Amino acid sequence: MTAQGFLLLLELVGVFAFALDGALVAMRSTHLDLFGVVTLGIVTAVGGGIARDVLLGELPPATFRTWYYLATATAGALAAFWGQRLLVRVYRPILVFDTIGLSLFSVTGAQLAVDAGAGAGQAILLGGLTGVGGGTLRDVLVRKVPSILTGGLYAVPALLGACVAVAGPLLGVESGVAAFAGGVVCAGLRTGGVLRGWQAPRAPRPAPGELDG
Amino acid sequence: MTAQGFLLLLELVGVFAFALDGALVAMRSTHLDLFGVVTLGIVTAVGGGIARDVLLGELPPATFRTWYYLATATAGALAAFWGQRLLVRVYRPILVFDTIGLSLFSVTGAQLAVDAGAGAGQAILLGGLTGVGGGTLRDVLVRKVPSILTGGLYAVPALLGACVAVAGPLLGVESGVAAFAGGVVCAGLRTGGVLRGWQAPRAPRPAPGELDG
Amino acid sequence: MTAQGFLLLLELVGVFAFALDGALVAMRSTHLDLFGVVTLGIVTAVGGGIARDVLLGELPPATFRTWYYLATATAGALAAFWGQRLLVRVYRPILVFDTIGLSLFSVTGAQLAVDAGAGAGQAILLGGLTGVGGGTLRDVLVRKVPSILTGGLYAVPALLGACVAVAGPLLGVESGVAAFAGGVVCAGLRTGGVLRGWQAPRAPRPAPGELDG
Numbered sequence: 001m002t003a004q005g006f007l008l009l010l011e012l013v014g015v016f017a018f019a020l021d022g023a024l025v026a027m028r029s030t031h032l033d034l035f036g037v038v039t040l041g042i043v044t045a046v047g048g049g050i051a052r053d054v055l056l057g058e059l060p061p062a063t064f065r066t067w068y069y070l071a072t073a074t075a076g077a078l079a080a081f082w083g084q085r086l087l088v089r090v091y092r093p094i095l096v097f098d099t100i101g102l103s104l105f106s107v108t109g110a111q112l113a114v115d116a117g118a119g120a121g122q123a124i125l126l127g128g129l130t131g132v133g134g135g136t137l138r139d140v141l142v143r144k145v146p147s148i149l150t151g152g153l154y155a156v157p158a159l160l161g162a163c164v165a166v167a168g169p170l171l172g173v174e175s176g177v178a179a180f181a182g183g184v185v186c187a188g189l190r191t192g193g194v195l196r197g198w199q200a201p202r203a204p205r206p207a208p209g210e211l212d213g
Numbered sequence: 214m215t216a217q218g219f220l221l222l223l224e225l226v227g228v229f230a231f232a233l234d235g236a237l238v239a240m241r242s243t244h245l246d247l248f249g250v251v252t253l254g255i256v257t258a259v260g261g262g263i264a265r266d267v268l269l270g271e272l273p274p275a276t277f278r279t280w281y282y283l284a285t286a287t288a289g290a291l292a293a294f295w296g297q298r299l300l301v302r303v304y305r306p307i308l309v310f311d312t313i314g315l316s317l318f319s320v321t322g323a324q325l326a327v328d329a330g331a332g333a334g335q336a337i338l339l340g341g342l343t344g345v346g347g348g349t350l351r352d353v354l355v356r357k358v359p360s361i362l363t364g365g366l367y368a369v370p371a372l373l374g375a376c377v378a379v380a381g382p383l384l385g386v387e388s389g390v391a392a393f394a395g396g397v398v399c400a401g402l403r404t405g406g407v408l409r410g411w412q413a414p415r416a417p418r419p420a421p422g423e424l425d426g
Numbered sequence: 427m428t429a430q431g432f433l434l435l436l437e438l439v440g441v442f443a444f445a446l447d448g449a450l451v452a453m454r455s456t457h458l459d460l461f462g463v464v465t466l467g468i469v470t471a472v473g474g475g476i477a478r479d480v481l482l483g484e485l486p487p488a489t490f491r492t493w494y495y496l497a498t499a500t501a502g503a504l505a506a507f508w509g510q511r512l513l514v515r516v517y518r519p520i521l522v523f524d525t526i527g528l529s530l531f532s533v534t535g536a537q538l539a540v541d542a543g544a545g546a547g548q549a550i551l552l553g554g555l556t557g558v559g560g561g562t563l564r565d566v567l568v569r570k571v572p573s574i575l576t577g578g579l580y581a582v583p584a585l586l587g588a589c590v591a592v593a594g595p596l597l598g599v600e601s602g603v604a605a606f607a608g609g610v611v612c613a614g615l616r617t618g619g620v621l622r623g624w625q626a627p628r629a630p631r632p633a634p635g636e637l638d639g
Contacts, residue, residue: 026362033413035369036362050268055476057485059270064335122490136567141349141359146567149452149462156461200459239575246626248582249575263481272483277548354562354572 006176007108011049012072014104019045019076020087021097022138027084028094029142034081040138041077042070045101048133052109052126056116098135099190102158106131107182110162111175120166127162128155131186153193153200161186219389220321224262225285227317232258232289233300234310235351240297241307242355247294253351254290255283258314261346265322265339269329308407311348315371316399319344320392323375333379340375341368344399366406366413374399432602433534437475438498440530445471445502446513447523448564453510454520455568460507466564467503468496471527474559478535478552482542521620524561528584529612532557533605536588546592553588554581557612579619579626587612 022044023037032040046063053061063069080087087093109130113123132148132155139146147154161182168178192198235257236250245253259276266274276282293300300306322343326336345361345368352359360367374395381391405411448470449463458466472489479487489495506513513519535556539549558574558581565572573580587608594604618624 030358030362031415032362033415035366035413039361039368054267054480055486055490057270057483060268060331060335064268064331064338067334070334070338118486118490121493121496122486125490125496140353140566141362143356143358143569145456145569148465149456149458149567153461155465200461202457202459243571243575244628245575246628248579248626252574252581267480270483273481273544273548277481277544277551280547283547283551353566354575356569356571 003176007111007179008068010104010179011108012068014101014108015045015069015072016076016079017097018101018105018134019073020080021094021101022134023077023080024084024087024094024097025135025138025144026142027080029144037081038074038077040141041080042073043141044134044138045073045076046070046134047137048105048130048135049109051133052113052130055126055129056113056118058116062112095191095194099187102131102135102154102190103161103183103186105134106158106161106186107165107179110165110182111179114166114169120170123166124159124162127165128159131158131162153189153198156200157186157189157193160189216389220324220392221281223317223392224321225281227314227321228258228282228285229289230310231314231318231347232286233293234307234314235347236290236293237297237300237307237310238348238351238357239355240293242357250294251287251290253354254293255286256354257347257351258286258289259283259347260350261318261343261348262322264346265326265343268339268342269326269331271329275325308404312400312403315344315348315367315403316374316396318347319371319374319399320378320395323378323395324388324392327379327382333383336379337372337375340378341372344371344375366402366411369413370399370402370406373402429602433537433605434494436530436605437534438494440527440534441471441495441498442502442505443523444527444531444560445499446506447520447527448560449503449506450510450513450520450523451561451564451570452568453506455570463507464500464503466567467506468499469567470560470564471499471502472496472560473563474531474556474561475535477559478539478556481552481555482539482544484542488538521617525613525616528557528561528580528616529587529609531560532584532587532612533591533608536591536608537601537605540592540595546596549592550585550588553591554585557584557588579615579624582626583612583615583619586615 019041023041025044026032026037026040030036046069049069050061050063053059053063106127110123110127113126114120118126136146136148163182164185165179165182168181169175173181232254236254238257239245239250239253243249259282262282263274263276266272266276319340323336323340326339327333331339349359349361376395377398378388378392378395381394382388386394445467449467451470452458452463452466456462472495475495476487476489479485479489532553536549536553539552540546544552562572562574589608590611591605591608594607595601599607
């Protein structure tokens with residue numbers, strides 16, 4: 001399998017995981033019909049990659065150039081819709097699938113940005129955006145406060161994972177190895193953040209009326 | 214009138230209908246001033262087409278290349294603002310104008326995507342996005358749950374209408390006829406969905422805590 | 427200093443002001459951690475400019491081409507996070523920083539659009555979008571009704587300021603002078619709108635059920 005084929009495979013696994021996750025969150029948040037669940041699964045799975053491609057000027061986005069992404073996302077959302085009872089047996093399914101998607105998308109998004117000619121800093125940001133973009137869009141549509149803003153680490157693991165995936169090849173590490181290491185860093189930090197309650201420092205709440213505007 | 218001129222005319226009728234619809238929904242949802250109503254009318258009317266053009270890489274979007282679209286959208290929103298009392302006499306005005314805009318935008322959006330070189334599958338998706346995009350953006354801004362997620366069929370009629378408009382010419386049907394047929398399919402399904410309460414299968418609600426994440 | 431260097435400087439001052447403003451609003455709206463505050467500060471500061479560059483087809487957006495913007499936005503958000511107690515001594519800090527950002531972005535956004543080849547009407551709209559886009563995106567993420575929709579003038583000062591900045595050079599006025607005049611117009615109208623309660627005409631509220639849809 002070529003390096004590019006492997007990157008595509010990783011992306012599709014990420015798409016499937018995020019579509020499952022998006023559909024599960026959607027079913028928890030609002031009482032939706034089949035099409036609503038599929039729509040939110042697809043939005044979660046392809047939203048981040050589309051945002052990355054728009055900002056890179058790589059248009060039409062990869063998601064629209066082949067049928068792989070949309071078919072995989074639809075399959076993931078339908079699996080969640082019909083397999084909900086089975087998925088419950090997975091340990092905390094939303095956390096598991098979300099972490100898989102976040103890790104895969106952050107590192108593949110960053111490497112795709114490098115391939116498209118972006119500088120290292122931009123590639124890291126675009127990798128992070130690929131990871132968190134779809135879920136943020138879904139949260140806005142179901143009127144949840146987006147995960148990037150709430151407790152537990154979410155954007156930081158994505159950015160650090162992307163950083164490892166981008167820095168590796170610059171330091172002579174083979175890009176597949178760097179991607180794997182980046183994914184492990186992201187998944188580890190994210191899981192640790194949720195399970196152990198790692199928190200970033202919080203803003204002191206202003207007294208009422210203190211910051212009128 | 215050339216085929217292209219006819220497509221533009223249909224688009225402008227859709228813009229007017231969506232601006233009316235957007236402004237009426239806006240006035241119902243929050244107590245807005247004149248500029249808020251016009252802003253939401255314009256967002257509803259041009260949001261879907263802008264999203265389509267961004268994803269096609271046709272930049273700047275058609276909406277910004279001529280003054281027709283914005284002038285028509287502003288006129289539609291002002292008509293809603295000042296003509297509210299008269300519009301009430303129309304039978305369920307929001308449903309009527311929304312259905313007109315949805316049908317026209319889905320078929321014209323799909324045909325514009327084909328003209329811009331998109332494949333059939335992509336054109337159908339982009340047609341559907343043209344139809345539902347502006348209203349979804351408006352709903353996010355006024356903090357309503359978007360129509361694409363709630364009961365009654367919304368995205369499905371748009372996608373099926375776009376499908377007819379794209380498939381027709383591939384099967385040798387004249388494109389104006391295919392567009393008309395697509396519009397009728399979309400409007401019929403949408404109206405039936407609302408009036409007869411056609412529903413897609415619903416997701417079983419998970420028991421509390423079942424899908425913790 | 428060249429005209430272009432001066433434009434960049436103005437933009438960075440606007441970025442800093444908007445990041446401060448965005449972070450302050452974020453800390454008032456929800457109880458966020460450090461990363462949430464920085465994320466919202468950056469979104470507020472660079473969201474409008476990114477939307478402008480996407481619509482102009484100037485990709486990747488200026489924000490991603492150099493590190494200046496993101497570094498300045500991060501500095502502004504951190505200043506708000508740690509300097510909250512000091513900022514309270516400023517008179518109505520959110521209003522002050524928001525007005526500075528709005529005025530600077532509307533005029534620089536409009537002039538950048540002209541430089542990128544946009545017509546006068548488009549440049550005015552894109553200037554307004556540069557001014558209001560980031561704050562609107564932040565409001566959607568923290569689930570506030572966006573300022574462009576609520577009482578007091580917000581989008582109108584931005585559009586009028588952009589109008590002055592675009593019209594000036596067409597009438598032979600030096601572009602720096604036109605930008606300054608546009609900024610004063612925008613800041614004056616915005617401040618007057620808030621302090622004196624200037625209001626646009628409001629939509630009459632429809633009777634319940636009158637516009638069913």
